[in-house]
Amino acid sequence: MAQFVKIFEENPNEREIEKVVKVLKKGGLIIYPTDTVYGLGCDITNTKAMEKVAKIKGVKLNKAKFSFICSDLSNLSDYVKQIDNSTFKILKRALPGPYTFILPGSTNLPKAFKHRSTVGIRVPDNNIVRDLVKMLGNPIVSTSIYDEDDLVEYTTDPELIFEKWKDIVDVVIDGGYGDNTPSTVIDLSDGEIEIVREGKGSIDDL
Template sequence: MADLIKIYDENPNEREIDKVVDVLKKGGLIIYPTDTVYGLGCDITNMKAMEKVAKIKGLKLAKANFSFICYDLSNLSDYVKQIDTQTYKILKKYLPGPYTFVLPSNTNLPKAFKNRKTVGIRIPDNNIIRELVKKLGNPIVSTSIYDEDDLLEYTTDPELIFEKWGDLVDIVIDGGYGDNNASTVIDLSNDGIEIIREGKGSIDGFV
């Protein structure tokens, strides 16, 4: 059974953050708050952990559309091809925030994603998950726990999330009630801007 750990967004407790990072480094899975819906994730460098996440979601890892949660834009060059000034300006304006940006990937992607031409990058406006990524030292592979067939409370109330997912993961972080509106997904991998999904982030500046 997972541990349920309370961490506050305004001031994440360093000892609790360290505890979660330790679990991630050992290949554990965590559920954590973002600025949109709660997410399920693991250390991007741990292949076994990523396979577990894919299995929980009923997906093959190579086909899974996981996004990478980064601490800030300095992480980008690890996995993303050199981007032009215009793209960088967009990222700088809207991140951290409730957006997933699809960008052209470089050759450093984890082995499971080697054939990918693009990668989805998230920098949530949430101190808990960003502190975890910062302390871990590399991005967290992420997927939403939102399920359209499920009762809303099971994806927004940390205690009900714990009840439902506690046997599948190692830690559920209680960061308060989550949102039920996913991130807005915007593809910047080709020339131009393509809105893949409208979510919590406003698309006003993109259309």
């Protein structure tokens, strides 16, 4: 059964963060808070763990539309091709925040994503998940536990999330109530702003 770990967003406890990072390093799956809906994720360098996440979502790993959660923009150069100044300015204005940006993928993408020409990047405005990524030392691959057809409370209440997921994942983090509006997805892969999905992030703020 999954561990249920309480972490406070204002001041995440380093020992608790470390406990979760150990699970990620062993290929475990976690559910964690973001600035939008709770996410399901694993270490981006662990193909087996990513395959498990894809299976849960009912997709093949090479077809999965996972995004990468970074702690800040410094991870970008590892996974994203050189971007122009105006794109970087948009990212700097919007992040950390409730956006997923689709950017041109670099040749350094993890094996499972090698064939991808683009990559979705998230830097959530949430200290818990950013501290996790910082301590882990690389992004976590992420997909939301949000289900368009099934918008019920379990996606926002950590205790209900734990009830539903405790036999599927290794850790559920209780970071307080989540939101049930997903991130705004913006495609910047060819230099233009294309809104793929309107969510929590305001388009006017770009």
